[in-house]
Structures are given as C-alpha cells and as structure tokens.
Amino acid sequence: MRSYGTIKRVMVTGGAGFLGSHLCERLIEAGHDVLCIDNFYTGTKDNVAHLLGHPHFELMRHDVTFPLYVEVDEIYNLACPASPVHYQYDPVQTTKTSVHGAINMLGLAKRLKAKILQASTSEVYGDPQVHPQREDYWGHVNPIGLRSCYDEGKRCAETLFFDYHRQHKLRIKVARIFNTYGPRMHPSDGRVVSNFIVQALRGEPITIYGDGSQTRSFCYVDDLIAGLMRLMDTGDDFTGPVNIGNPGEFTILELARKVVAFTGSKSEILHKPLPSDDPLQRQPDLTLARAHLNWEPSTALDAGLQKTIAYFSQLLAKA
Ligand code: NAD
Ligand code: UDP
Numbered sequence: 001m002r003s004y005g006t007i008k009r010v011m012v013t014g015g016a017g018f019l020g021s022h023l024c025e026r027l028i029e030a031g032h033d034v035l036c037i038d039n040f041y042t043g044t045k046d047n048v049a050h051l052l053g054h055p056h057f058e059l060m061r062h063d064v065t066f067p068l069y070v071e072v073d074e075i076y077n078l079a080c081p082a083s084p085v086h087y088q089y090d091p092v093q094t095t096k097t098s099v100h101g102a103i104n105m106l107g108l109a110k111r112l113k114a115k116i117l118q119a120s121t122s123e124v125y126g127d128p129q130v131h132p133q134r135e136d137y138w139g140h141v142n143p144i145g146l147r148s149c150y151d152e153g154k155r156c157a158e159t160l161f162f163d164y165h166r167q168h169k170l171r172i173k174v175a176r177i178f179n180t181y182g183p184r185m186h187p188s189d190g191r192v193v194s195n196f197i198v199q200a201l202r203g204e205p206i207t208i209y210g211d212g213s214q215t216r217s218f219c220y221v222d223d224l225i226a227g228l229m230r231l232m233d234t235g236d237d238f239t240g241p242v243n244i245g246n247p248g249e250f251t252i253l254e255l256a257r258k259v260v261a262f263t264g265s266k267s268e269i270l271h272k273p274l275p276s277d278d279p280l281q282r283q284p285d286l287t288l289a290r291a292h293l294n295w296e297p298s299t300a301l302d303a304g305l306q307k308t309i310a311y312f313s314q315l316l317a318k319a
C-alpha cells in the first residue's frame, strides 16, 4: 500500500477531530489516499461520515499510545485533545498521547522512511513574556500546573521529533498552531469561539473568564489546513518549528461583543474566574511562515465568525 504514480498514502492521526477531519477532506481533494486514525476520544465518526465510502478514504479506530504497523508515505500527527476542558479531564492520558504517541509515530516513520509532521501548539510558549511570539522564543511554561500535561507533552513531542531528526535522519516538520476555529468544532468542546457562539445562539449568558482583557489570535480552519499542507510540501531541509496562525489579535471581550453583534443575540455577559495559568496574550510572528511556506491567512475574524455562526445555527436547529 505504498505510493503508486503520484498518489501518496497519507496518514492523519486524530483525523476524526476538528482539524483532522478538514485535513482529511483537503488531502482527498488533492488526490491522495487517506488513512484516518482516531480513538474517538474527542473526535467523532460524524466528522468524517461524509468521507466514508470514498475510494480514497479509510478510517481505523486506534489509540496512538500503542504501536501501529501500517504502510504510508506521509504522516500528519494530530492526535491529542486540544481544548483545556478535554485535555485536563484525564491529564495523564494527555501526556501519554503526546509523548508515547510521538514515539510510536516516529518509530513508524523511521521504519517507513516516511515524512512526518507534528501538530504542535502556541502553548509551547506558555504565558509568553515576548510578544508577538517568534519561533526562537523558548517560552514561559509552568511544568506542574493544570495546563502542563498539554504544554509539556507537546514540548516533549517537539524534542522527540528533533532527536529522531538528528539521530535517525528522519524528515520532520513541526507546526506551532495558534488558536483555530471554524465549522465542526464540537458544540460542547469548551473552547472560547464555540462556547460564545453556542451561548449566543441559545440566548444563554456569554461566559468570560476573568475581565476579558486577555488576548488570542484566531485563525480560520481553512487557512490553517492550507498552511499545514504547505509545510508538509517544503523541502527536506526545512523542519520548522514554524508558527501557523492568524496575527489578528483580539481581547476575549472584543470576541464576545462580535459574536453577540453577529448573532443578534440578547445574551448578557457573565464574568467567571480566570483559570490558573491562562496566558494573558498571544500572537504569532509569521515571518518564517511567509518566507518558507509562501503562505499567510486570508480569512479575517469577522468573515470566519460569520461562517462558523452559520454552521452552529444549522447544527443547533437540527438538535
Ligand atoms: P480535537 O480534539 O477536535 O481533535 C483531536 C483528535 O485526536 C480527536 O479526534 C481525538 O479523538 C483524537 N485523539 C485524542 N487522543 C488520541 C489517541 N490517544 N489516539 C488516537 N486519537 C486520539 O482537536 P483539534 O482542534 O482538531 O486539534 C488537533 C491537533 O491540533 C491537536 O494535536 C492539537 O493539539 C493541535 N492544535 C490545535 C489547535 C486549535 O486551536 N484547534 C491549536 C494548537 C494545536
Ligand atoms: N513502532 C510502531 N510502528 C512501526 C515501528 C515502530 O508503532 O512500524 C513503535 C514501536 O512500538 C517502538 C516505537 O515505535 O516502540 C519507537 O520505534 P523505534 O524504532 O524508534 O524504537 P525501538 O523499536 O528500537 O524501541
């Protein structure tokens, strides 16, 4: 089941999740054969239901913390819960998924001489003291806090990727993904964009943690996936890590106001305590991405929010 002609066999771990399902779709559209691996911890079969039966799509239930023997040409390693609510639910499993998952997928890539991309995160910068964040910033991460299972798991995965690269000459790509939103986020995912939109559409209070002055830079899913695929296609000498995200930075209060305005909701704003170690600010420096991927995001927050609101309106109308 190796490549034939120009068609590549591409594996996506976490392929039934939010980002993974969009990636599987785009890879099939690009003419590749896609093997989607997922244990359905936070992802669902519904996310890829429309791909089942496609001759170039295969779905396999598997937990990446266990070894996997398949034959593929390229690997996108996305398996890992991404919402703080989900990754803190079983923090030991979160670290295992990032660390054991990376070891197994790197072992697989080593045996196959396959190219492998890691979905890392802006969380490797922690609560950053340098702003905006460039890839050469080492970060400010609490190693023992509630977010550490995710942040340190992802940091260790990056270490493993670079050691397999140096020690075993693996072809690696490391993407540091900044907050991404769009259709197919789970309505009870817990992340800010889906929370606010669902709350606004239901007329429930919009829950702002803290005073809402903390910032995030939100990237629309289609832009993000295009960036990941560009990264996979860069020459073998480019490994990253490279930031992929949208530099448009907004306070959480600004986001709430936009969602209320675009939905025409009567929801009020309700302040709740700020979770511990919640980063105060976050914005990607895209200099490296622009230079090496010839890529930058094209969807502004307003346009992306409108599309995401349309998706959730339909979803909630069906429920
Ligand atoms: P998601 O929770 O929707 O998707 C993660 C997928 O991984 C789910 O389908 C889940 O079932 C699967 N999974 C979890 N543990 C697994 C395991 N042990 N074995 C196999 N599958 C497993 O989250 P997402 O937003 O699609 O994130 C995808 C990847 O991108 C994650 O690695 C995440 O850390 C990274 N990322 C996402 C964002 C973002 O804003 N969406 C930001 C930074 C990094
Ligand atoms: N592995 C895997 N699939 C493969 C090859 C390896 O899941 O096709 C796993 C295997 O379980 C191993 C890990 O990847 O524990 C790391 O592999 P590596 O070859 O680096 O180490 P070793 O097998 O020598 O421990």
Ligand code: UDP
Pocket: 083, 084, 179, 190, 191, 192, 193, 195, 196, 207, 208, 209, 210, 214, 216, 252, 274, 275, 278, 279
């Ligand atoms: N947040 C919020 N209300 C919510 C969910 C999140 O105010 O209902 C805040 C959260 O405290 C954080 C920001 O929004 O400051 C982004 O949170 P998210 O969980 O989406 O992502 P992350 O913190 O991992 O960037």
